[in-house]
Amino acid sequence: AQSVTQLGSHVSVSEGALVLLRCNYSSSVPPYLFWYVQYPNQGLQLLLKYTSAATLVKGINGFEAEFKKSETSFHLTKPSAHMSDAAEYFCAVSEGTGNQFYFGTGTSLTVIP
């Protein structure tokens, strides 16, 4: 079975600082990888996805992620944090067969003014 690990359940950064949220996965086949953002009392919104094209993926709101097969990682970054980035972030994996998705436990991002 797949597993997804998000290191750090809470991350705090200063406004304007680099955002780095970590995601590692276990998969015996090349996976499809996704990052979602969740604001309070709302559903999950897709930030970006990796589907075996370019390893550096750009998403919405200035976020990007890099797929590193050798490290089984798909870390999310943003060069400069905004107050509006404060939210919960989830990494998800799908093998593309069957239809199950596997989610990490989430990272809560706080942006300090």
Add this chain to the structure above:
Amino acid sequence: DGGITQSPKYLFRKEGQNVTLSCEQNLNHDAMYWYRQDPGQGLRLIYYSQIVNDFQKGDIAEGYSVSREKKESFPLTVTSAQKNPTAFYLCASLGRVNSNQPQHFGDGTRLSIL
């Protein structure tokens, strides 16, 4: 605009009562899912359905039931057998199984015990 509509947004359950959460999608997606979200635990799969009139148990199906009579609709019933139903429930859909497509989510229903 296409999307997933969950209702109600907030729901309260009395002891011994069954309650039903609604999920409707107009994306013409094949598959639909129900997740339960508790603080610090991420999303846990309750049930999913790939086609009409067929559904499968997820990791935490006990105390829940679903139906898929129409492609657009996938209601979830939280039965009295679910002893700890307080949580945020999310419905999702997927355009096509066995693909690289992402899941799309509704805005959730928060269920609490009276």
